[in-house]
Amino acid sequence: MLQVLFSGDTGELELSGTRQGLLAFGLLLRGKAGSCDLSENRRPFPYERSLSEIALREDPERATVSIVTEAQTLRIQGGREALDLLADNLEGFASEADASDHCHVDSPTYDYIAPESDSLVIAFMKSAEPSAAPRLSPYTSARQTDRGPDRVAGRPRVSLRTMMPIMAQRIMVSEWAGLVS
16 A cells, blocks of 8 residues: 655655555566556645556666656656665665654655655555554553453443543532532
């Protein structure tokens, strides 16, 4: 699963996906030509819009990779060596980065990126990477998590965090009632 978000104000792109999606895209970059459809993000904040396609083409005449947005398409074209370097960086990020990391790929940073390219950020989709384990509060037993996060033994779970404001209100009301009577 991949998505590309675009900001017209900054000219920045974010290519994000699952680990598997980013690794698969690295393989696509190693081919001569191809395209892939993208997942639509209806709320691309802080970007302006979500693109619908990536089109890839090897151009033996080029020594660099051009990464530009045209309408709803992200066009990537370049020489084989430069495309392989981009694939190496993408696959390295997808294999080794933490779920909260991101990587900037742009012309000033990498000499294999063409100067006319849009700035590209590679990241993981925000909800694509599952957390390693459910987080338990000190007031929740492991047995309770088997019944789901919102219910304990068929009843809604009430946490101490939820109860504290209610208990504080009751204490204040009873103190106030004691002062009045």
